Amino acid sequence: MSVSDLFKPLTLSHGPEMRNRFMMAPLTNQQSEHDGSASVFDQDWIRQLAQSDYALIQTSATTVEAGAKAFERQLGIHSDAHVPGLIEMSTSIREGGGLSAVQLHHAGHRARPDLGGIPAPASSSTVPGVKALTTEQVKRIRDSFIAAAKRAERAGFDGVALHGAFGWILSEFMSPLLNDRTDEYGGSIENRARLTIEVIEGIRRACGPDFQIGWRLSVERYGLRLEELREVTAEILDQELIDYLDLALWDSAQIVQEGAFRGKTMLSVFTDLPRKDVRVGAAGKIMSARRAGQLLDEGCDFVVIGRAGILQRDFPRQVRANPLYDSPKLPVTAQYLRTGGLSERFINYMRGWHSIVY
Numbered sequence: 001m002s003v004s005d006l007f008k009p010l011t012l013s014h015g016p017e018m019r020n021r022f023m024m025a026p027l028t029n030q031q032s033e034h035d036g037s038a039s040v041f042d043q044d045w046i047r048q049l050a051q052s053d054y055a056l057i058q059t060s061a062t063t064v065e066a067g068a069k070a071f072e073r074q075l076g077i078h079s080d081a082h083v084p085g086l087i088e089m090s091t092s093i094r095e096g097g098g099l100s101a102v103q104l105h106h107a108g109h110r111a112r113p114d115l116g117g118i119p120a121p122a123s124s125s126t127v128p129g130v131k132a133l134t135t136e137q138v139k140r141i142r143d144s145f146i147a148a149a150k151r152a153e154r155a156g157f158d159g160v161a162l163h164g165a166f167g168w169i170l171s172e173f174m175s176p177l178l179n180d181r182t183d184e185y186g187g188s189i190e191n192r193a194r195l196t197i198e199v200i201e202g203i204r205r206a207c208g209p210d211f212q213i214g215w216r217l218s219v220e221r222y223g224l225r226l227e228e229l230r231e232v233t234a235e236i237l238d239q240e241l242i243d244y245l246d247l248a249l250w251d252s253a254q255i256v257q258e259g260a261f262r263g264k265t266m267l268s269v270f271t272d273l274p275r276k277d278v279r280v281g282a283a284g285k286i287m288s289a290r291r292a293g294q295l296l297d298e299g300c301d302f303v304v305i306g307r308a309g310i311l312q313r314d315f316p317r318q319v320r321a322n323p324l325y326d327s328p329k330l331p332v333t334a335q336y337l338r339t340g341g342l343s344e345r346f347i348n349y350m351r352g353w354h355s356i357v358y
């Protein structure tokens with residue numbers, strides 16, 4: 001396949017098709033109001049993305065409950081008061097011709113009390129002095145994800161993307177290290193996956209027939225087991241519970257270091273699975289037109305762009321104009337990002353990241 005294949009449309013099981021193969025990754029930017037409402041800076045960022053030819057744009061990780069919070073100035077979707085700001089976001093994206101998804105997030109055991117978060121661990125041993133969620137509390141959180149999806153639908157989004165990565169609550173429940181529950185949400189991998197599956201099925205039931213559901217998965221750290229996650233993914237793909245799987249790899253070329261799949265690319269462990277009508281994409285150092293095109297050859301239906309889109313908002317356009325396009329090299333100066341249109345809040349947040357801003 002060639003770079004030009006990145007510009008072929010892609011149908012999804014529900015709702016409108018993707019106009020090309022570029023998806024904008026969820027990117028926390030800590031520029032919302034303290035109550036989770038979208039700020040003028042959020043709107044400005046989304047407008048910039050909306051005008052950049054992505055097929056689908058995910059919002060930053062967005063809290064499904066007030067207590068779900070992990071970041072200062074995190075975007076929220078846990079209250080109807082958030083809806084007007086979200087409507088403005090979805091409208092900008094639609095006007096730019098793209099599809100939109102709110103990334104639904106609950107920080108689980110890593111919710112930050114200093115920001116109003118309420119740590120919600122799967123096990124009693126994870127956070128000193130904090131008891132594991134009761135079964136009723138787990139069901140409440142499940143229902144909060146579903147209520148948030150309905151709010152996203154009301155706010156005009158084409159869908160939601162579930163944050164099932166990086167040890168946040170859905171990922172936490174999958175982990176045998178972080179989940180020692182003895183109720184129906186712990187024990188076997190089937191039980192540990194139950195929260196994710198119930199959230200997906202609940203959203204499917206609650207929202208309209210065109211509503212799109214994505215699921216973001218990561219497989220590293222937090223005691224996660226690749227073999228188990230592959231099993232869960234196989235089931236989700238086989239039952240076509242979602243529209244797209246977004247594999248959150250830090251490096252899309254990553255090689256599995258241990259276990260049954262040692263020596264294979266992490267990506268192939270998932271792209272080798274039968275996927276029926278579910279679309280599969282990946283994030284991780286996609287910093288050039290060539291690498292984006294290669295990922296289609298490696299079995300991806302779409303590519304998920306993170307840092308390359310921060311450096312150059314209109315990455316898809318750059319690729320269209322130049323099949324040899326290479327992203328600027330990291331790190332960059334704050335002035336570079338400022339000139340590119342990023343807010344001071346966003347730039348300050350990225351100072352905490354390894355090798356983005358000098």
Ligand SMILES: Cc1cc2nc3c(=O)[nH]c(=O)nc-3n(C[C@H](O)[C@H](O)[C@H](O)COP(=O)(O)O)c2cc1C
Nearest residue numbers: 025026027028060061248283284285286305306307
């Ligand atoms: C500044 C920044 C913020 C991020 N915020 C989120 C987030 O809110 N949700 C999430 O799932 N991933 C988040 N990520 C991870 C990205 O979505 C992406 O998976 C990762 O950066 C790898 O892609 P890249 O190499 O193209 O940047 C963030 C990454 C960066 C650099």
